[in-house]
Amino acid sequence: MEKLAIFGGKPARDKAISYGRQCIEQDDIEAVVDTLKSDYLTCGPKINELENKLCEVTGAKYAVAVSSGTAALHIAAMAAGFGEGDEVIVSSITFAASSNCVLYCGAKPVFADIRHDTYNIEPASIRSLITPKTKGVIAVDFTGQAVESDEIRAICREYGLIFIEDAAHAIGTKYRGQPVGSIADMTCFSFHPVKTVTAGEGGAVTTNDEKTYRRLLRLRSHGITRHQDEMVHPSDAGWYNEQVELGYNYRMTDIQAALLISQLGKLDRFSGRRHQIVQMYDEAFSNIPEIIVQKEIPESDTTRHLYILCLNTERLSCDRRQFFDAMTAENVCPQVHYLPVYMHSYYEKLGYVKGSCPNAEKYYNESMSLPLYYSMTDKDVEDVICAVKKVVDYYKIKD
Numbered sequence: 001m002e003k004l005a006i007f008g009g010k011p012a013r014d015k016a017i018s019y020g021r022q023c024i025e026q027d028d029i030e031a032v033v034d035t036l037k038s039d040y041l042t043c044g045p046k047i048n049e050l051e052n053k054l055c056e057v058t059g060a061k062y063a064v065a066v067s068s069g070t071a072a073l074h075i076a077a078m079a080a081g082f083g084e085g086d087e088v089i090v091s092s093i094t095f096a097a098s099s100n101c102v103l104y105c106g107a108k109p110v111f112a113d114i115r116h117d118t119y120n121i122e123p124a125s126i127r128s129l130i131t132p133k134t135k136g137v138i139a140v141d142f143t144g145q146a147v148e149s150d151e152i153r154a155i156c157r158e159y160g161l162i163f164i165e166d167a168a169h170a171i172g173t174k175y176r177g178q179p180v181g182s183i184a185d186m187t188c189f190s191f192h193p194v195k196t197v198t199a200g201e202g203g204a205v206t207t208n209d210e211k212t213y214r215r216l217l218r219l220r221s222h223g224i225t226r227h228q229d230e231m232v233h234p235s236d237a238g239w240y241n242e243q244v245e246l247g248y249n250y251r252m253t254d255i256q257a258a259l260l261i262s263q264l265g266k267l268d269r270f271s272g273r274r275h276q277i278v279q280m281y282d283e284a285f286s287n288i289p290e291i292i293v294q295k296e297i298p299e300s301d302t303t304r305h306l307y308i309l310c311l312n313t314e315r316l317s318c319d320r321r322q323f324f325d326a327m328t329a330e331n332v333c334p335q336v337h338y339l340p341v342y343m344h345s346y347y348e349k350l351g352y353v354k355g356s357c358p359n360a361e362k363y364y365n366e367s368m369s370l371p372l373y374y375s376m377t378d379k380d381v382e383d384v385i386c387a388v389k390k391v392v393d394y395y396k397i398k399d
């Protein structure tokens with residue numbers, strides 16, 4: 001057996017590889033430079049062009065570009081009308097922003113458990129948490145795999161709830177052939193550099209409802225409107241605009257929009273390569289009983305953002321921490337996505353307690369994300385596989 005790097009052996013690769021990184025090409029750079037030389041740095045033509053492109057990619061009627069995925073979630077939660085006294089059911093395995101947006105509105109996030117095999121929100125768990133105070137559901141397409149939208153939509157229809165899809169991982173994913181972004185009442189995207197396509201920082205909300213769209217536009221820019229039918233004191237004076245509610249400055253710049261338009265043109269290529277890498281991993285790991293790979297539902301045609309490796313702890317003599325540290329020493333740096341949101345100390349202070357979502361907590365204790373991004377070479381992928389096999393071999397319990 002090969003000596004692990006953590007015990008002084010030679011690492012699986014010389015240069016460290018991280019779990020994700022952006023891919024910026026020459027034409028992306030030129031698109032940004034062209035915009036820097038143009039008349040508009042913000043609120044200009046690139047925002048319209050981007051929003052049209054997002055409608056094309058997602059099949060949604062309307063898209064509102066904003067400064068981050070978190071801003072997208074915030075204005076979506078506001079447009080949903082979440083407020084004091086309301087409860088909103090949220091995936092427990094997600095980035096904190098998915099539920100922070102509920103807190104921003106003064107409402108209470110209630111955490112639903114995940115399915116043990118797909119790691120996505122469990123529709124039966126949503127149903128079990130509904131009370132007269134429940135106003136909505138925020139379901140996360142974890143790793144890019146679509147949530148079970150038919151089931152979630154049916155629950156939302158039955159109880160009159162707003163369905164917000166957090167698709168920060170899922171640009172390019174389809175559910176039953178329909179692009180994510182045109183399925184829920186509102187869908188939120190993030191274009192942070194670690195996501196499949198990037199604006200540096202950026203986000204968007206898509207919707208098919210015109211009234212919601214107009215509200216989102218207003219909330220993006222201070223709650224100020226130029227539409228007379230939205231004003232309390234309508235006026236057609238050329239200078240007149242009116243703040244009708246409290247909004248924010250969540251605008252995206254044209255510089256960011258130019259970058260994102262260029263990146264969206266590469267979505268199929270980026271997505272295809274991610275798919276290839278996922279297949280290489282799946283194939284390599286399928287006959288290793290010490291590790292478990294994420295189950296895919298046939299309804300989701302997934303553009304994968306994360307590749308999750310779960311440890312079969314019954315067959316390994318190490319815990320997740322030891323496995324993670326051994327991988328890092330091999331120069332293959334995994335990450336963990338995510339701590340169940342309610343276990344963050346801030347949420348503990350709000351009164352949330354451990355134990356409420358057993359599948360989420362088990363998943364958290366056994367999982368890690370392997371490197372997955374467009375510009376990984378086949379050699380990079382082989383190095384990752386080699387490191388996983390090396391660490392498994394070392395720690396596996398011999399029959």
Ligand SMILES: *Cc1c(COP(=O)(O)O)cnc(C)c1O
Nearest residue numbers: 068069070095097168190191192
């Ligand atoms: C990245 C991410 C966000 C937040 O997006 P930002 O653009 O970083 O604000 C929200 N939800 C999920 C699931 C994410 O992965």
